[in-house]
Amino acid sequence: MKHCLTIAGSDSSGGAGIQADLKAFSANGVFGMSVITAITAQNTQGVFDVQDVSSSMIAHQIEAIFDDIRVDAIKIGMVSRLETIEIIAKTLKKYSLPPLVIDPVMVSKSGYNLLAPQAQKALIEFLVPMATLLTPNIPEAEVMVGYKINTLALMKRAAEDLHTLGCTYVLVKGGHLEEDATDVLFDGESFYCLHVKRLETKNTHGTGCTLSSAIAANLAKGMRVKEAVEEAKAYITEAITHGFALGKGVGPVHHFYALYKKAGIKE
Structure with missing residues (x-):
């Protein structure tokens, strides 16, 4: 069995962050x-507090x-402050690294800032150049490139600009576009x-965390980046399709839908 490491924040409601990463790893066979890196107090309605480790x-x-x-792949998610980013980069450089996926988590769905503004430059300077794959959504990509992205052509331009930061591949996720959700891999x-x-569903909590973790799992299993992204995209599409209501707000995607179906557990 392959081994994947997630470096990220904890979500007390279990839908995103470390908890989503571990579920996605398991569902994808690693x-x-x-x-x-941080403990968040959150539920389906939002993030209410963060305490950094x-x-x-x-x-x-x-x-x-x-x-x-042995670590066969790494996923980095929420790294909320400058000191966290610096120590992760410094410590990882001591080792021979496997494929590394960075999901640049910046703002929660409820609007809570999960990456301090002064840490954004450090993320770009210290961690992005170490990445095999960078996976920003459109709002995150806009922060990193400094311009509005509202078309497929601008997604491609952003992917090119982000690639110059030193990562090997870039996946700009198109879920925030008004038309169909097209992702661009460069x-x-x-x-x-x-x-x-x-x-058409509101139950999308943990989508970005889950996708990046599924990609990392596939890279750990030896897939090439394009294949790893394709397989992870199919997985997250099924997980979103079968996302379910939980609490009073945005419910989570269903990480284990295929396993539950096989076990005869109804949604």
Whole structure:
């Protein structure tokens, strides 16, 4: 079995963050491990508080994993402050790294800032150049490139600009466009567009975390980036299709729909 590590924040409601990452790892056939960077108080209605984990504790978590267990792929999600980004980059550079997927989590669906403004530059400077794949959604890409993105052509332009930051591949996710949700994958030379009909549902909590983790799982299993993204896109589409109501707000995607179906558990 392959082993995947997520470095991200905890979601107390279980739909996003570390919890979604571990579910996506399991659903895609790899063993999940975690380094927690922050603890959030959140539910389906929003994020209400964040407490960052100390830099030394983040470093010790990473070291504890790498000094004992083979890591076949890494996913980095919520890294909310400058000190967190610096210690992750410093600690990871001590090791020979496997494929690394960065999901640049900046703002929650409810509008809570999950990445301090002063940390945005550090993310670009220290972590993005280490990435095999960068997976921003449109609002995140807009922050990173500094202009509005509202067409497929501008998504491609943004992918080109983001690629110059040093990552090997860029996947600009199109879920925020008004038309069908088209994602753009760019390898520095060629574009590959993944077209999927928009799904009309409000239960999309954890979508970005889940997709990036599924990609990391597929890379750990030896897939090439394009294949890893295609397979992960199919997985997240099914998970969104079968997302379910939970609490009073935005429900989660269904990470284990295929397993529940096989077990005869009704939605």
